[in-house]
Amino acid sequence: MFGRKAKKQEEELIIRRCYKAGMGNGWASGKFAIQDGDFITEEDRLNLKSICFIDRKDELRKFFKTGNWCLGQGVIYKNLFFLQQVNGGDEWATYRINDKDILQFESISFERIIRDNEFKDYMNRLIKATDEQLKNLEY
DSSP: OOOBOOOSHHHHHHHHHHHHHHTTSTTTTSHHHHHTTOOOOGGGSOOGGGEEEOOOHHHHHHHHHHOOBOTTOEEEETTEEEEEOSTTBOOEEEEEEOSSOEEEEEEEOOHHHHHTTOHHHHHHHHHHOOHHHHHTTOO
8 A cells, every 4th residue: 555644634634625626627536537527426536535645755656656657646746746637547636735735747658668778867857846947847
């Protein structure tokens, strides 16, 4: 089992903020599936229970390497929130968590990054990048 639930009230608030931001994503929220006429329940998409925390980079790497995650699976690592936007896939809407807002800046597939042994460096660049660098995809 990967990830952990919130330990503190602050972390509960972060989950709620990530959930709110993620519900703006038409794929992860299930809105696009519903528009296509697909039957989808709350459990089939992003929900408050589908978001967890991962505290260590090696655990995060294992998490992404496992692959085949459900639509709406979310993981928080440091100042980043990753949200699965394909059912059974590897297409992560990626957000920066700030004090004021949550900025979606990229969609990342990790299979190649992990395969090419670039995960550690890539994550370091994401974590250290400024909001401006993220907005311009220059990290």
